[in-house]
Amino acid sequence: MAPEAPAKTRAPAARAAAPRGAARLVRWDVIVTALLIVVFAGGALGTSDFATGDNLSFALGDLSEIALIALPMTLLVVAAEVDLSVASVLGLCSALFGALWNAGWAIETIIPLLILIGALGGLVNGLLVTRLGLPSLAVTIGTMTLYRGLAYVVLGTKAVAQFPQNYADMAVKTVPGTPIPYPFALFVVLAIATAIVLHATGLGRALFAIGAQEEAAFFAGIRVKRIKLLLFVVSGVVAAFAGAVYTLRYGSARADNGIGLELAVIAAVLLGGVDFDGGRGTLGGVVAGVLLIGLLRNLLMLRDVATEIQSIVTGLLLIVSVLTPRIVARVREARRHHRGSLPAPS
Amino acid sequence: MKKPPLAAVALAAVLAVGASACGGTTKSSEAKDNGAAATSGGKANPNAPIKKNLKLAFLPKQVNNPYETIVDNAGIAGAKEFGGQAKEVGPSDASASSQISYLNTLIQQRQDAILIAANDPNAVCGPLKQAMSRKIAVVAYDSDAAKECRDVFINQASSEEIGRSEVKVMSDLIGGKGKIAILSATANATNQNTWIGFMKDELKKPEYAGIKLVKVAYGDDDDQKSFQQTQGLLQAYPDLKGIIAPTTVGIAAAARYVSGSKYKGTVEVSGLGTPDQMRKFVKDGTVSKFELWNPGDLGYLASYAAAALASGQITGAQGETFKAGRLGERTIGKDGEVILGPPTVFDKSNIDNFHF
Numbered sequence: 001m002a003p004e005a006p007a008k009t010r011a012p013a014a015r016a017a018a019p020r021g022a023a024r025l026v027r028w029d030v031i032v033t034a035l036l037i038v039v040f041a042g043g044a045l046g047t048s049d050f051a052t053g054d055n056l057s058f059a060l061g062d063l064s065e066i067a068l069i070a071l072p073m074t075l076l077v078v079a080a081e082v083d084l085s086v087a088s089v090l091g092l093c094s095a096l097f098g099a100l101w102n103a104g105w106a107i108e109t110i111i112p113l114l115i116l117i118g119a120l121g122g123l124v125n126g127l128l129v130t131r132l133g134l135p136s137l138a139v140t141i142g143t144m145t146l147y148r149g150l151a152y153v154v155l156g157t158k159a160v161a162q163f164p165q166n167y168a169d170m171a172v173k174t175v176p177g178t179p180i181p182y183p184f185a186l187f188v189v190l191a192i193a194t195a196i197v198l199h200a201t202g203l204g205r206a207l208f209a210i211g212a213q214e215e216a217a218f219f220a221g222i223r224v225k226r227i228k229l230l231l232f233v234v235s236g237v238v239a240a241f242a243g244a245v246y247t248l249r250y251g252s253a254r255a256d257n258g259i260g261l262e263l264a265v266i267a268a269v270l271l272g273g274v275d276f277d278g279g280r281g282t283l284g285g286v287v288a289g290v291l292l293i294g295l296l297r298n299l300l301m302l303r304d305v306a307t308e309i310q311s312i313v314t315g316l317l318l319i320v321s322v323l324t325p326r327i328v329a330r331v332r333e334a335r336r337h338h339r340g341s342l343p344a345p346s
Numbered sequence: 347m348k349k350p351p352l353a354a355v356a357l358a359a360v361l362a363v364g365a366s367a368c369g370g371t372t373k374s375s376e377a378k379d380n381g382a383a384a385t386s387g388g389k390a391n392p393n394a395p396i397k398k399n400l401k402l403a404f405l406p407k408q409v410n411n412p413y414e415t416i417v418d419n420a421g422i423a424g425a426k427e428f429g430g431q432a433k434e435v436g437p438s439d440a441s442a443s444s445q446i447s448y449l450n451t452l453i454q455q456r457q458d459a460i461l462i463a464a465n466d467p468n469a470v471c472g473p474l475k476q477a478m479s480r481k482i483a484v485v486a487y488d489s490d491a492a493k494e495c496r497d498v499f500i501n502q503a504s505s506e507e508i509g510r511s512e513v514k515v516m517s518d519l520i521g522g523k524g525k526i527a528i529l530s531a532t533a534n535a536t537n538q539n540t541w542i543g544f545m546k547d548e549l550k551k552p553e554y555a556g557i558k559l560v561k562v563a564y565g566d567d568d569d570q571k572s573f574q575q576t577q578g579l580l581q582a583y584p585d586l587k588g589i590i591a592p593t594t595v596g597i598a599a600a601a602r603y604v605s606g607s608k609y610k611g612t613v614e615v616s617g618l619g620t621p622d623q624m625r626k627f628v629k630d631g632t633v634s635k636f637e638l639w640n641p642g643d644l645g646y647l648a649s650y651a652a653a654a655l656a657s658g659q660i661t662g663a664q665g666e667t668f669k670a671g672r673l674g675e676r677t678i679g680k681d682g683e684v685i686l687g688p689p690t691v692f693d694k695s696n697i698d699n700f701h702f
Binding site for chain 2: 049052054055058062101102104105106107108109159161162164166167168172246250251252254256257258259260297298301302304306307308311
């Protein structure tokens with residue numbers, strides 16, 4: 001995919017030291033993609049119910065909300081920010097969806113309204129981070145609790161069901177002739193758009209620059225605050241839309257919908273090789289990360305692996321994904337020093 | 347860099363909302379066509395033999411919950427009796443949607459029956475209907491799914507039986523004579539109020555003429571408050587003979603107060619409790635008898651119902667009967683419900699056989 005962190009200052013010697021081809025191979029997003037292929041091939045060969053159209057459409061459908069929210073989350077993490085309130089925005093929008101639907105509102109009115117609420121939620125996050133200069137981790141832990149609380153105010157512990165079949169179908173049915181459910185198809189389209197923004201536009205380069213060195217980016221004329229504010233708003237909008245998808249897909253609007261989903265999203269983004277400190281990562285890696293988490297979980301479930309073991313496998317994978325690039329970087333660094341200390345060949 | 351016209355975007359969105367507000371899909375415009383549920387098909391043949399090697403899967407609200415583990419393990423043991431293979435799978439959290447991916451997996455694995463304690467009656471509906479359309483028998487137990495999304499529901503207890511039997515147990519304990527009080531959960535707890543309604547009705551019968559219900563106290567399912575309420579009851583009515591606490595929190599708190607007071611041995615405490623929390627009080631003589639449905643039997647009955655469905659003996663219609671091993675013949679009631687039966691009474695003689 002596109003080059004990593006163009007704004008990252010790196011000694012030219014380091015680049016020269018490692019052969020370019022090899023450097024590409026040890027990049028984490030490439031490793032994740034390879035792992036994904038291994039898991040898929042292993043599943044297809046070893047488990048007869050895995051590579052069926054039915055099962056894949058279930059597995060992809062299950063990933064819909066995580067995948068959608070992972071896109072703006074990637075942009076945020078690349079810019080060295082994070083939004084932990086996404087699952088609560090999803091829950092709040094699900095609760096609102098149920099309450100308004102019960103009150104007799106039209107679904108065509110409810111969904112745009114939810115998106116507006118999501119934008120508002122994102123705006124609050126963004127303003128607190130950019131205008132007051134608060135760390136996004138702290139701000140969004142706060143709004144995570146706040147928005148979830150509002151969700152319970154809206155719907156309490158009730159559940160609203162019986163949504164119209166044609167809309168429920170849109171959330172569940174697959175694109176004709178493929179095992180891809182509509183929400184996941186939307187993810188594919190949005191992923192391509194996000195990849196273009198991140199890797200082929202000025203805005204994308206600005207994100208990497210902000211993530212690598214915010215102050216330098218600011219002095220280079222990048223409108224850091226405005227861009228971050230925009231990212232939070234987009235994150236809120238996507239989370240709100242995911243709330244609508246979630247509600248229709250499960251056919252049940254509840255205030256506790258999607259609890260803990262934010263961690264699954266961040267796990268997928270990190271597994272995809274995006275550096276939590278910002279400035280580094282590729283969207284292709286995140287897409288592979290999302291798919292790897294989803295398909296691995298599905299495969300383990302099909303093989304009746306206990307829930308605890310499933311969490312252990314995902315957890316270990318995540319630690320390895322954060323650790324490996326750092327170890328590789330250390331090794332490279334050490335090699336460079338080693339070479340540097342050798343007497344120059346005459 | 348150009349300013350993103352945030353205000354303009356917001357305005358456009360508001361306009362879009364306004365424009366779409368007139369007309370559209372609302373709750374009232376939706377015809378109720380949910381009645382067309384998938385059924386696992388065919389007519390019932392009560393004489394059909396139980397199929398061999400049936401694959402049953404228990405999907406509890408969450409795994410590693412001690413209560414659900416007892417239910418499921420008893421069900422798995424039950425399945426062995428008729429030559430079936432049962433397993434328990436499930437999520438580690440009891441959220442509404444966490445069971446869905448497990449359901450999908452079980453459908454893929456072509457289980458013969460899925461037994462589910464639904465976390466949300468509607469969220470599980472889609473996949474359950476899909477399972478039924480693929481001739482997978484669906485049995486809800488412990489916590490029901492929406493009616494049209496399962497074949498039968500194994501109900502652990504009928505409210506009437508619980509209410510009436512608690513009066514009967516108390517009457518036996520105090521010899522049919524004296525003042526009693528009820529220590530309930532909250533004043534508006536649905537379950538408790540239904541049970542108390544049946545208790546009051548049962549007390550009207552002539553055989554209980556010597557018993558007088560003096561007060562219903564509310565401990566709000568809070569240990570401390572239930573403890574204080576017990577104390578208050580005994581101060582207000584020093585000649586009280588018994589306390590019925592139809593809540594596991596209440597009965598434990600009442601027993602704890604009585605066991606450490608001068609009333610031990612003169613005041614009977616009974617109601618609904620779990621053997622693990624009541625063992626101590628049964629052994630030290632504070633509590634002679636209490637009740638709860640037997641979770642093992644619940645899983646066992648669910649297992650047999652699943653086998654009967656998967657073998658075509660029943661379809662889930664009212665009035666059909668099936669044999670449930672050591673529990674004998676069972677009849678399907680209204681709305682596809684099978685009631686487990688009267689609650690189990692625990693006392694000194696059997697309490698050590700139960701651990702939950």
